[in-house]
Amino acid sequence: MFAEATEVALKSGWFLxxxxxxxxxxxxxxxxxxxxxxxxxxxxxxxxVASMLGSLVFAGGAAYQWIQRVNGAPEGAFVSPVVKTWTxxxxxxxxxxxxxxxDGLTVAILLVVAFISTLVQIxxxxxLRGDRRYTHFFASLTLFSAGMLNMVVxxxxxxxxxxxxxxxxxSFLLIGHWWEEGANSRAALKAFFTTxxxxxxxxxxxxILFFSANEWTTKTLGVSGFSIRGxxxxxxxxxxxxxxxxxxxxxxxxxxxxxxxxxxxxxxxxDAMAGPTPVSSLLHSSTMVVAGVFLVAxxxxxxxxxxxxxxxxxxxxxxxxxxxxxxxxxxxxxxTDIKKVLAYSTVSQLGYMMxxxxxxxxxxxxxxxxxxAFFKACxxxxxxxxxxxxxxxxxxxxxxxxxxxxxxPITFGTWIISTLALCGVFPFSGFFSKDEIIDNVGHNGxxxxxxxxxxxxxxxxxxMTRATYLTFFGQPRGASxxxxxxxxxxxxxxxxxxxxxxxxxxxxxxxxxxxxxxHESGWLITVPLIIxxxxxxxxxxxxxxxxxxxxxNFKKWVEPSAEVVNPTGIAYVVGGVGEARIASETxxxxxxEEGEAHSETPMAPTASGEDTYxxxxxxxxxxxxxxxxEQGVCAAPQLNHAPFKWSKAGMSMLIVLAGFLLSLFVCIxxxxxxxxxxxxxxERNKVLGxxxxxxxxxxxxxxxxxxxxxxxxxxxxxxxxxWFNQKVLDGVINGAGTTAKGIAGWVYRNIDQRVxxxxxxxxxxxxxxxxxxxRPVQSGKVNQYGALLFGAAAIGALVLVIVNT
Amino acid sequence: xxxxxxxxxxAVLFCIGVYGVIARKNAVLVLxxxxxxxxxxNINLLAFSMRNGSLDGHTFALYIIAIAAxxxxxxxxxxxxxxxxxxxxxxxxxxxxxx
Numbered sequence: 001m002f003a004e005a006t007e008v009a010l011k012s013g014w015f016l017x018x019x020x021x022x023x024x025x026x027x028x029x030x031x032x033x034x035x036x037x038x039x040x041x042x043x044x045x046x047x048x049v050a051s052m053l054g055s056l057v058f059a060g061g062a063a064y065q066w067i068q069r070v071n072g073a074p075e076g077a078f079v080s081p082v083v084k085t086w087t088x089x090x091x092x093x094x095x096x097x098x099x100x101x102x103d104g105l106t107v108a109i110l111l112v113v114a115f116i117s118t119l120v121q122i123x124x125x126x127x128l129r130g131d132r133r134y135t136h137f138f139a140s141l142t143l144f145s146a147g148m149l150n151m152v153v154x155x156x157x158x159x160x161x162x163x164x165x166x167x168x169x170x171s172f173l174l175i176g177h178w179w180e181e182g183a184n185s186r187a188a189l190k191a192f193f194t195t196x197x198x199x200x201x202x203x204x205x206x207x208i209l210f211f212s213a214n215e216w217t218t219k220t221l222g223v224s225g226f227s228i229r230g231x232x233x234x235x236x237x238x239x240x241x242x243x244x245x246x247x248x249x250x251x252x253x254x255x256x257x258x259x260x261x262x263x264x265x266x267x268x269x270x271d272a273m274a275g276p277t278p279v280s281s282l283l284h285s286s287t288m289v290v291a292g293v294f295l296v297a298x299x300x301x302x303x304x305x306x307x308x309x310x311x312x313x314x315x316x317x318x319x320x321x322x323x324x325x326x327x328x329x330x331x332x333x334x335x336t337d338i339k340k341v342l343a344y345s346t347v348s349q350l351g352y353m354m355x356x357x358x359x360x361x362x363x364x365x366x367x368x369x370x371x372x373a374f375f376k377a378c379x380x381x382x383x384x385x386x387x388x389x390x391x392x393x394x395x396x397x398x399x400x401x402x403x404x405x406x407x408x409p410i411t412f413g414t415w416i417i418s419t420l421a422l423c424g425v426f427p428f429s430g431f432f433s434k435d436e437i438i439d440n441v442g443h444n445g446x447x448x449x450x451x452x453x454x455x456x457x458x459x460x461x462x463x464m465t466r467a468t469y470l471t472f473f474g475q476p477r478g479a480s481x482x483x484x485x486x487x488x489x490x491x492x493x494x495x496x497x498x499x500x501x502x503x504x505x506x507x508x509x510x511x512x513x514x515x516x517x518x519h520e521s522g523w524l525i526t527v528p529l530i531i532x533x534x535x536x537x538x539x540x541x542x543x544x545x546x547x548x549x550x551x552x553n554f555k556k557w558v559e560p561s562a563e564v565v566n567p568t569g570i571a572y573v574v575g576g577v578g579e580a581r582i583a584s585e586t587x588x589x590x591x592x593e594e595g596e597a598h599s600e601t602p603m604a605p606t607a608s609g610e611d612t613y614x615x616x617x618x619x620x621x622x623x624x625x626x627x628x629x630e631q632g633v634c635a636a637p638q639l640n641h642a643p644f645k646w647s648k649a650g651m652s653m654l655i656v657l658a659g660f661l662l663s664l665f666v667c668i669x670x671x672x673x674x675x676x677x678x679x680x681x682x683e684r685n686k687v688l689g690x691x692x693x694x695x696x697x698x699x700x701x702x703x704x705x706x707x708x709x710x711x712x713x714x715x716x717x718x719x720x721x722x723w724f725n726q727k728v729l730d731g732v733i734n735g736a737g738t739t740a741k742g743i744a745g746w747v748y749r750n751i752d753q754r755v756x757x758x759x760x761x762x763x764x765x766x767x768x769x770x771x772x773x774x775r776p777v778q779s780g781k782v783n784q785y786g787a788l789l790f791g792a793a794a795i796g797a798l799v800l801v802i803v804n805t
Numbered sequence: 806x807x808x809x810x811x812x813x814x815x816a817v818l819f820c821i822g823v824y825g826v827i828a829r830k831n832a833v834l835v836l837x838x839x840x841x842x843x844x845x846x847n848i849n850l851l852a853f854s855m856r857n858g859s860l861d862g863h864t865f866a867l868y869i870i871a872i873a874a875x876x877x878x879x880x881x882x883x884x885x886x887x888x889x890x891x892x893x894x895x896x897x898x899x900x901x902x903x904x
Contacts, residue, residue, distance in 0.1 A: 092858045782835070782896050786826040 011072045012572065015061030016082050020100040022062070022110055023149035023163070025054045026117075030143040037135040045125055048138040052118040052145060059110040059149075066107045070557050078563040078635060079103070081229065083571040085155050094214075096226045099155035101571075104558035105297060105366060109152045109290070112373045116286040117145040119528040123381055124278040126524035127388055137177060141282065144170035148287040152294065156226040157206045160298075164202065164259070164291060168195050171288050175275040187274035194268035198258015198292075205251030209302065212244035220633065221567050228298060229571050232635055235301035238628030249306025252295060253317060260292025261347045262354055263324040267701050270331075270343040273395075277384030280339055284346045285380065286373035293353045297366050303357070304637045310360045310444060317358030318441075322452040324351030327699065329459035333466065334695040337395045338383045341467045345422065346376060348456060352437050355449055360639050361440035363543075363559045368433035370554070371539050375421040375430060378532035382415040385525050386471065390518030397470040405472040407518035410526045412472050414533035419468055421536040423461045423656050426649070429540030435652055436545060436642075443642030454655055461659030469667040476518065545644040560636035562624040567633050811852030818845035832887065832894040836880045843873045 029051030037044020073079045085099030100106075121141060128137055144167060151163025176188030206226070213234040214225030220237070223230040235245060256262065261269035269289065273280055283289065296303055296317065307315040328347035335341045349372050356365030387395050390407060394400035405412040421428035424435055434457065442450030520526065543554035624634035697703070777788070818841050825838025847866045854862020888894050
């Protein structure tokens with residue numbers, strides 16, 4: 001069969017082959033900031049911004065060359081990833097490397113992460129000006145980006161874990177940046193411990209998959225069972241046993257639940273808002289929380305087979321995603337803190353991505369990562385802009401905001417664009433990704449979850465309308481009305497203020513803010529906002545399905561083809577064998593699409609030949625994912641794509657519109673007119689009151705974790721240990737004591753007094769002499785003890801050597 | 806396999822560590838020196854593990870890393886308490902244990 005194969009040279013390029021430089025630049029910059037930052041004129045922030053710009057250039061170059069590579073490849077052929085690897089660790093037949101695995105998914109996420117990181121760093125120059133830990137903030141922020149970028153280019157699971165854990169550590173540092181406030185350091189700990197709970201799954205899953213896959217990958221592909229391309233092909237090869245791959249996939253998905261804030265481990269994410277706003281923006285748009293989704297997208301074949309996606313019944317991923325969408329969206333309604341609304345909105349949107357992945361809608365989910373990063377970063381930075389310039393560092397919508405649209409036109413405009421994008425209004429970017437997810441979920445037969453998605457769209461529109469209304473409309477309240485309530489700013493949103501009080505000149509400038517009243521932020525804040533809003537508006541056109549196939553660029557560039565390829569064609573290893581060649585094996589009309597939208601565009605076969613697949617060319621489906629390829633290997637499962645229909649899009653538009661109008665109506669009644677029918681409804685109506693109480697208490701999940709689980713495990717253990725200590729240990733010691741006393745009395749009377757005393761008096765004087773001689777040794781100086789210890793050990797070693805030779 | 810170089814490196818690290826433990830007055834630096842000693846042992850273990858082609862040494866090294874982390878945790882907690890009570894972490898001033 002391979003005799004017929006056409007060899008097609010694929011383009012590569014310098015940036016593509018050096019994509020590993022992207023995470024290395026910020027990693028080096030981290031050390032520069034730590035060691036030299038405080039001595040620099042800009043306190044180290046110049047290193048951070050410069051390194052992120054450097055990463056952005058490299059990521060952009062890699063993305064450009066990847067697009068060239070895909071465009072140069074025949075239609076529908078599998079474009080092999082560009083892989084480079086150095087051996088990191090090797091012993092007794094087991095080895096793993098460190099390097100890069102660059103394909104469409106990698107370059108897309110690299111570009112987003114580098115881009116958002118750059119903007120967030122620029123924004124932080126203004127937002128954290130005068131902060132007492134300014135240098136450390138930039139160091140952590142840079143290392144954080146390095147961790148995410150490293151995870152994205154990771155060639156194998158070990159490198160991925162490395163990046164994953166760097167992010168975990170840096171999120172702890174950044175969330176707890178103002179740790180003088182108890183609540184902030186608790187939030188940091190909570191984020192760290194909750195994600196660590198999930199990380200157990202990552203380690204377990206990696207181990208399970210390694211031990212199951214290593215033999216096959218070594219034999220077939222010549223790579224270890226940690227390698228991502230190895231695991232992907234192995235999952236689709238028919239080699240894995242059902243139990244192994246299912247357990248591996250579940251374990252890895254638990255890690256994704258922890259990191260990506262899925263139900264039931266989402267509780268850390270809203271608390272993580274204790275960090276400075278740029279951190280929230282970076283963590284919750286493109287990096288930390290996307291890591292879990294990225295993991296699922298990266299190792300998609302493993303989840304595809306392990307979870308039996310497209311198998312016809314609901315699976316673990318789609319269920320978790322669906323639950324997360326709804327519960328998080330409901331929670332957003334009862335928040336008064338604008339950042340918490342956005343946090344729950346992030347959780348809900350991550351639910352969409354997970355649901356999409358779980359239902360076989362890989363491309364829309366990845367595209368949603370891409371678009372969501374822009375508009376969510378813009379929303380967070382907008383919230384930061386409000387608190388920085390107008391509401392005196394408060395995030396309370398009800399108390400300290402309102403009517404800000406007149407004072408902050410740029411922030412307001414960018415906020416509105418991003419909100420529309422988040423709600424999925426045509427033609428903003430969210431429409432092209434979120435609607436596609438909902439569509440494809442339904443198309444793949446998960447009808448229940450399609451309705452869950454639509455309900456989520458309704459709720460999203462409603463809570464965002466509420467937040468927008470409270471922030472930008474109505475009358476200014478509290479701090480934004482110019483009230484400078486000193487005592488209040490200390491207890492409710494003290495993080496920033498308190499820190500400024502501790503610190504130095506920053507406090508004066510803060511007072512200046514308040515006395516000026518609400519105003520627009522400086523250009524270091526507004527320019528990133530405008531750039532992000534532009535992208536929130538336009539990035540959807542990268543994959544604008546309604547306008548026909550010409551606009552489906554993202555799909556063309558990012559989605560791997562499900563072609564069966566020769567094992568050597570699974571990757572282009574830089575400097576290795578099989579350079580830049582793929583074995584384009586099947587001359588079927590090889591596009592991966594299915595469905596009527598594409599049926600009228602027949603693809604020209606890339607090569608002609610007589611082989612097994614040409615007989616099936618009618619149904620244009622690769623066997624990958626559904627059956628075991630007879631020869632060659634697969635790198636990606638065959639997925640379906642829902643054809644775009646205006647009727648379906650129109651329906652979801654109507655639902656969103658209904659959400660807007662209903663929420664607007666309720667908001668006006670509730671906050672503007674103080675309608676008696678609405679105000680205090682939750683206190684009068686029992687059902688609503690119960691629901692409200694449930695939401696305010698976050699479904700009692702925190703209570704469950706802290707009071708019940710931790711207490712039920714930790715308290716019995718400590719009680720048991722205490723009991724053991726008091727009763728058993730003390731009992732033994734007391735018993736021994738009494739016995740010893742009895743014996744001693746007898747000995748004293750009979751032996752000691754008569755026999756020993758005489759002898760003792762003699763030895764006593766000897767001992768006294770020896771004691772005073774040795775007393776200087778017991779100097780109480782630890783160093784001297786150490787010296788004696790090592791001296792004795794050295795003498796012992798010497799004796800050992802002499803005796804043995 | 807060049808085991809010698811590893812052993813020499815380990816010996817040098819060990820000696821630096823011992824010197825630090827004996828000569829330093831700052832408790833934190835003493836703890837760091839202890840880390841150096843532990844890591845020189847790790848290098849020895851890894852060198853022989855590589856030479857013998859077995860994973861045992863690596864496993865031991867992982868254990869040592871874990872235990873060293875716990876040890877430093879306890880050690881730093883003690884240093885912190887010392888500092889709180891005496892406003893100093895100079896080991897020379899801590900000679901109340903003398904007999």
